Amino acid sequence: MPFTYDYPHPAVAADIAVFTLRRGALNVLLIERGEPPHKGAWALPGGFLQPDEELDDCARRELLEETGVDAELLLHFGNFSAPDRDPRERVISVAYLALLPSDELRLEASTDAAQARWFPVDDLPPLAFDHDEILGRALGALSSQARRISPLFALLPGRFTLSQLQGAYEAVIGEDAEKRNFRKMVSALECVRETDDFAHGAHRPARLYEPAAAWINPGRDTGRTSATPPSGARS
């Protein structure tokens, strides 16, 4: 790294793709821009990095400020750095995805947003800046994450039925799952613990489950650093 640096610094912002389930379908939170550029267009929420703030904290703060909720899962999935992606000045976008339980839907448009709204990911309006590209990448990353099941807890209430969990899985992956196989998978992953309570609806009550401890905020797989020692490949 050079010890002098004469070039102008870019702005750095976090943009967040916030997903939730509404009526069984995956929805993403968009804001309608209240100011130029792209005034009137829909965009992902986001904002600029502050001086003494880590990027992860910036994303969490912006999300809290712009939507009023604190996300349980905030995952960085990419940077977007095209020099002309923002006409005002150079902005490096650090992109995150977040998941919210479907019942926390208190949307509060902030000053610079005309309104905030949920959109089904299958029926999106045109987006400002390069946010369509960012959102596409977010959906891909989300789908990969969901196969580990535990990230889906952030989409559900604290206790949930296995049918709810399967519904979230199907909504995120975009494919149907077979009931018994899904339950076998969840059982094998040992990521839920059954409770003694049941959800009562119009039909047979379903047992409620909760996340097993240590599955909140699961680390990324780090291969070598967390793996058992190699069996002899090292000399």
Next chain:
Amino acid sequence: MPFTYDYPHPAVAADIAVFTLRRGALNVLLIERGEPPHKGAWALPGGFLQPDEELDDCARRELLEETGVDAELLLHFGNFSAPDRDPRERVISVAYLALLPSDELRLEASTDAAQARWFPVDDLPPLAFDHDEILGRALGALSSQARRISPLFALLPGRFTLSQLQGAYEAVIGEDAEKRNFRKMVSALECVRETDDFAHGAHRPARLYEPAAAWINPGRDTGRTSATPPSGARS
């Protein structure tokens, strides 16, 4: 995203963990810093983003400038943004990993580096800044990537034997593989094509293989966007 932004902009840099194989072992390229801070300490190569440059291009350029080689695989695996990670000023580090064939070892220390050297990843010196954390994350990401086999081509010459490929796999994963199963896996992935030539050594010659087309620079898995249409989960 707010339309005004009064905070100072951070510097943005790319740091690159460059890996290669030397005598069968995974090595990483480090430079000895020639200037404060951390003068005399070893660090990952890297440098600052220029005004009209994408982050990916910055990483590639810095690597070319500091080591004289053009990397075939440059993969972003994380950002590092602790406010005090660089004592000079705030620097956001965008971290990449790169793979080089083991025979391209023309190291040219640039002006700000006293020297550049390969280190086995099992025997590293103390590193400057937070580069030990960056390198740890790089090793984890590399191990995940290697399971797809095709990224390993960047560690090998243009044509290689299956034993060489297996050696690269084992060095990166950190575990031994079983020969026949490894070959079956490679065969199933259809990522190599056999040639009519053989490598002649001290013993029975081994057939040379080359990467199958379309496996250079493989895209990330994007789930929904590249998957077959869902079978009915969407209404």
Next chain:
DNA sequence: TTACTTAGTGTAGTCAACACACGAACATGC
């Protein structure tokens, strides 16, 4: 009491991953 809907479970078949042993081909040294 009946009808309806969802909850919840076990098995058989298929496929992929794993462990395993040997003959083939070439270089080298005697």
Next chain:
DNA sequence: GCATGTTCGTGTGTTGACTACACTAAGTAA
């Protein structure tokens, strides 16, 4: 040139994982 040593390269049987599939259980509502 012959024997020896080393790596190359292949097939099979076993095991565990994933897939597909159908019924009974339990409650609500009419």
